[in-house]
Amino acid sequence: MSPGSSAKPLELLFVFLSGAAVAWSFLAGRSSSRRATHKRKAHDPTCRQEDEEDDVQEVKSGFLAYLPSPVGPLLPLRHGVSATPLEEPQGLGKETMGPLLESLEQHVKAPRQSNSGPLTLGVAGGSGSGKTTFARALYEALGEEHVTYITHDSYYKDLSHLPFDERKKSNFDHPNALDTALLVEHLRALKRGQTVEVPEYDFATHNRLKRTCKAEPRPVILLEGILIFADRSLVQELAIKVFVDTESDLRLIRRIHRDVKERGRSLESIVDQYVKTVRPMHLEFVEPSKREADVIIPLGMNQVALDMFLSRLQAEMKGAASQTSIFPDKPEERDKTGHAQTRYKTDPSRSSGLKIKDGSSSPPSWFQFGTLPSLLLFDAAIMVTFWVASGDGFLFSYDAPGSVIWDLCIVGLLRILLLLGVAIAFDAFALSPQRRRVRRPVKTDSFLTRATGAGVSPSNTAHVTTTTVARYLSLREEAKSATQPSPIRRMERVGRSATLVLTLISYFILMAKCLMRLLMGIGFSDSMACFWGCVAASAILGCVDYIVLKRHLRYVKRWAYQRHREALVRKKGTLRESLLLSTVSGNGSVCLGSEGAEGEGAERTAGGEELEDESEEDCEDLKEAAHLSEVWASLRGLDDAEAAEDATRGRGSKDKGHATYKDLLSLTRDDWHLISLAFAFLLGAAIGQVLIPHYTGKAIDAIVSEEGAAAFQHAMVMLVLCAAVCGACTGLRGGIFTIVGARVNRRIRDMLFQSLIRQEVGFFDTAKTGDLSSRLSSDCTKVGDQVSLNINFFLRSLVQAVGTLIFMFIQSWKLSLVAFVSVPVIVIMSKVSSKGREEAVF
Ligand SMILES: Nc1ncnc2c1ncn2[C@@H]1O[C@H](COP(=O)(O)OP(=O)(O)O)[C@@H](O)[C@H]1O
Numbered sequence: 001m002s003p004g005s006s007a008k009p010l011e012l013l014f015v016f017l018s019g020a021a022v023a024w025s026f027l028a029g030r031s032s033s034r035r036a037t038h039k040r041k042a043h044d045p046t047c048r049q050e051d052e053e054d055d056v057q058e059v060k061s062g063f064l065a066y067l068p069s070p071v072g073p074l075l076p077l078r079h080g081v082s083a084t085p086l087e088e089p090q091g092l093g094k095e096t097m098g099p100l101l102e103s104l105e106q107h108v109k110a111p112r113q114s115n116s117g118p119l120t121l122g123v124a125g126g127s128g129s130g131k132t133t134f135a136r137a138l139y140e141a142l143g144e145e146h147v148t149y150i151t152h153d154s155y156y157k158d159l160s161h162l163p164f165d166e167r168k169k170s171n172f173d174h175p176n177a178l179d180t181a182l183l184v185e186h187l188r189a190l191k192r193g194q195t196v197e198v199p200e201y202d203f204a205t206h207n208r209l210k211r212t213c214k215a216e217p218r219p220v221i222l223l224e225g226i227l228i229f230a231d232r233s234l235v236q237e238l239a240i241k242v243f244v245d246t247e248s249d250l251r252l253i254r255r256i257h258r259d260v261k262e263r264g265r266s267l268e269s270i271v272d273q274y275v276k277t278v279r280p281m282h283l284e285f286v287e288p289s290k291r292e293a294d295v296i297i298p299l300g301m302n303q304v305a306l307d308m309f310l311s312r313l314q315a316e317m318k319g320a321a322s323q324t325s326i327f328p329d330k331p332e333e334r335d336k337t338g339h340a341q342t343r344y345k346t347d348p349s350r351s352s353g354l355k356i357k358d359g360s361s362s363p364p365s366w367f368q369f370g371t372l373p374s375l376l377l378f379d380a381a382i383m384v385t386f387w388v389a390s391g392d393g394f395l396f397s398y399d400a401p402g403s404v405i406w407d408l409c410i411v412g413l414l415r416i417l418l419l420l421g422v423a424i425a426f427d428a429f430a431l432s433p434q435r436r437r438v439r440r441p442v443k444t445d446s447f448l449t450r451a452t453g454a455g456v457s458p459s460n461t462a463h464v465t466t467t468t469v470a471r472y473l474s475l476r477e478e479a480k481s482a483t484q485p486s487p488i489r490r491m492e493r494v495g496r497s498a499t500l501v502l503t504l505i506s507y508f509i510l511m512a513k514c515l516m517r518l519l520m521g522i523g524f525s526d527s528m529a530c531f532w533g534c535v536a537a538s539a540i541l542g543c544v545d546y547i548v549l550k551r552h553l554r555y556v557k558r559w560a561y562q563r564h565r566e567a568l569v570r571k572k573g574t575l576r577e578s579l580l581l582s583t584v585s586g587n588g589s590v591c592l593g594s595e596g597a598e599g600e601g602a603e604r605t606a607g608g609e610e611l612e613d614e615s616e617e618d619c620e621d622l623k624e625a626a627h628l629s630e631v632w633a634s635l636r637g638l639d640d641a642e643a644a645e646d647a648t649r650g651r652g653s654k655d656k657g658h659a660t661y662k663d664l665l666s667l668t669r670d671d672w673h674l675i676s677l678a679f680a681f682l683l684g685a686a687i688g689q690v691l692i693p694h695y696t697g698k699a700i701d702a703i704v705s706e707e708g709a710a711a712f713q714h715a716m717v718m719l720v721l722c723a724a725v726c727g728a729c730t731g732l733r734g735g736i737f738t739i740v741g742a743r744v745n746r747r748i749r750d751m752l753f754q755s756l757i758r759q760e761v762g763f764f765d766t767a768k769t770g771d772l773s774s775r776l777s778s779d780c781t782k783v784g785d786q787v788s789l790n791i792n793f794f795l796r797s798l799v800q801a802v803g804t805l806i807f808m809f810i811q812s813w814k815l816s817l818v819a820f821v822s823v824p825v826i827v828i829m830s831k832v833s834s835k836g837r838e839e840a841v842f
């Protein structure tokens with residue numbers, strides 16, 4: 001077809017549209033990246049550094065990962081997207097925060113999405129546990145003007161009909177002593193944006209006061225009380241549930257101090273009340289309600305826990321403020337006890353620095369349609385350029401000298417515009433805030449932070465170190481309650497068979513896609529209707545393929561972790577391993593401080609035998625095996641003493657506590673047999689991938705040039721064989737690398753754990769438990785994944801690049817040049833884009 005023929009308007013339209021897409025998506029990508037980055041920088045100090053690094057990484061990988069490969073498709077009938085989705089979700093899905101904060105976020109987000117009202121946060125714990133102190137610290141730090149602070153104590157029922165002597169004998173620790181229904185009603189009203197009249201209570205007279213106190217809706221509703229998790233309807237109103245978990249002796253001591261000083265009680269009456277009602281009710285109602293908690297904080301107020309909450313809540317409040325437009329400035333009044341039913345003025349004009357979300361800066365919602373359509377678009381863009389180049393298009397149709405160069409320029413430009421447009425659009429999706437986090441459906445992800453710093457006496461710390469076993473037992477109870485049969489466990493059971501079934505489906509889809517592409521090739525020379533029909537069919541198959549592969553990957557992972565779990569169970573845990581397993585089960589850091597402090601002694605406890613036996617039972621109850629992960633980097637950090645020792649011995653002087661590539665690779669030393677096997681499959685898959693388009697082309701040639709049925713049949717048989725081999729090899733390669741990743745994770749975890757328990761007691765006084773928690777829960781996964789993923793990527797890319805390059809140039813050097821002509825420009829553009837974004841990040 002000549003340039004002047006009817007295909008030209010279509011080509012021009014492509015050029016125009018892709019140009020527009022380039023400009024628009026480029027801008028959208030930049031603005032969304034900058035917006036998301038700034039938002040987190042400003043409000044999430046605990047994860048700031050990590051996030052920033054991830055941002056840059058995501059920018060680079062987000063953009064570069066989707067640039068047209070230098071070894072792009074050889075023929076218009078490209079073997080499609082099947083390889084990409086396997087890798088892509090992992091890249092996009094890199095968590096930028098620890099699972100702890102992620103879990104918090106989930107709990108924050110889930111109810112709020114349906115409500116979009118204020119954020120409700122409940123702080124429960126036994127009497128004297130320190131919940132008021134913690135809640136007030138939150139209240140003050142968040143800014144009084146943003147929080148409606150309510151205490152369950154205000155809702156003690158009116159007992160004025162009883163004489164004082166009778167009243168003081170009442171059981172104030174039973175749920176029936178409180179008018180919880182009224183509290184629920186008030187919470188709902190506050191969520192609707194209404195002001196409520198909160199009763200006031202006097203602990204000295206054990207009675208309700210006549211006056212009430214106005215509480216107005218704020219972006220955060222903070223509720224505190226011993227029994228707030230004991231009532232289902234109340235629990236349902238709370239988005240984040242925190243339990244302050246303090247040992248009973250400490251609680252009693254604190255209560256004595258407080259009640260003597262603040263509530264006018266005698267020592268005798270306090271002890272009497274404690275024995276008769278407080279203690280039994282605590283055991284019956286308060287302690288079991290702990291299982292409702294999302295977060296458990298031992299010993300009360302501590303800076304780590306407070307910081308974590310603040311960073312999360314402050315970020316959340318921005319959202320809440322922008323949604324509800326409630327911007328009070330300052331509390332009008334607080335009550336005397338500090339159990340502050342605060343009075344506020346609602347004054348939108350005094351908005352105290354909270355920003356209203358600027359709708360104009362966000363990309364239109366229709367644009368954020370996700371990765372899958374982008375993949376299809378990418379595929380289509382590639383096909384179109386090759387179609388224009390070699391099919392009905394205008395390339396290589398001139399006889400004039402120099403026409404090839406001219407054609408290459410035009411088609412190259414078209415290719416640049418199309419592919420760049422799609423690549424940048426991809427980038428924009430990858431960086432869109434909605435896609436930045438992987439939200440795992442984990443219900444309970446409690447963590448423990450050890451009380452350190454201000455407000456905690458050394459005796460408290462000592463106390464922790466002497467109660468390891470008790471702590472372990474209570475953790476085990478939590479683990480049990482949190483790990484009742486869950487969908488995850490059911491999925492594990494079907495995991496293996498599902499993996500196989502999905503693998504088979506995936507092969508069929510692969511073959512069907514090849515067939516479609518074959519038909520598309522025929523369609524080029526026949527009718528446009530056939531062409532578009534095949535495009536549509538291919539798109540549908542692409543979607544199914546994408547979904548199947550994603551699920552497939554998940555099952556393979558689950559299977560790998562299941563094996564890991566079994567391996568752990570086989571270890572027949574000592575106390576250490578039991579604690580480790582509890583960590584794995586999603587119950588947090590398991591008071592690492594106390595474990596470390598106890599060291600070897602912990603294993604020699606009188607109850608050791610019993611614990612060992614029961615730990616196996618715990619193993620059975622592990623909830624979420626995907627939490628199995630620890631960190632290499634942290635090992636380096638934790639082993640400072642060893643590093644120093646190394647240095648004095650003349651070793652490790654070059655290694656300044658950072659993991660080198662060699663260190664990281666050494667983690668896979670024991671897996672080389674698996675990696676070699678994976679490499680063999682990788683070769684098989686790469687050869688298959690290269691041969692698929694080759695035989696597809698041969699089949700088309702056989703039809704178009706009427707070479708005969710025999711040639712066509714041969715090509716088809718080869719095609720199907722290649723697809724089957726390629727599919728099988730790809731699946732096996734991916735599966736093996738996933739298993740390698742799981743093994744590496746386990747290795748890192750073991751190392752980290754061993755490293756932790758070797759630390760001196762002093763280490764746990766300085767190392768923040770929050771940091772350790774984050775190392776244990778998220779960083780290790782990152783390191784482990786990176787090791788296995790990088791080997792996988794490196795080997796695959798190498799084999800594919802070399803193989804495809806050779807094949808391409810053998811087939812057609814002209815079309816190969818078309819594929820490459822756009823690469824330098826795109827690389828330059830990507831550099832410019834990445835640079836711009838890095839500047840936005842730092
Ligand atoms: N982390 C802590 N370390 C030491 N003492 C604390 C801590 N948290 C609270 N306290 C003290 O314990 C007492 C009871 O605390 P409070 O917060 O009123 O407990 P609750 O509201 O759970 O009954 C107070 O005197 C308080 O100063």
Ligand SMILES: O=c1ccn([C@@H]2O[C@H](COP(=O)(O)O)[C@@H](O)[C@H]2O)c(=O)[nH]1
Nearest residue numbers: 127128153156172173203206207226278
């Ligand atoms: O009239 C009353 C009402 C309650 N109590 C005791 O108070 C605590 C709850 O308050 P915290 O601030 O959480 O400690 C509860 O254990 C009741 O026993 C009371 O003594 N008299």
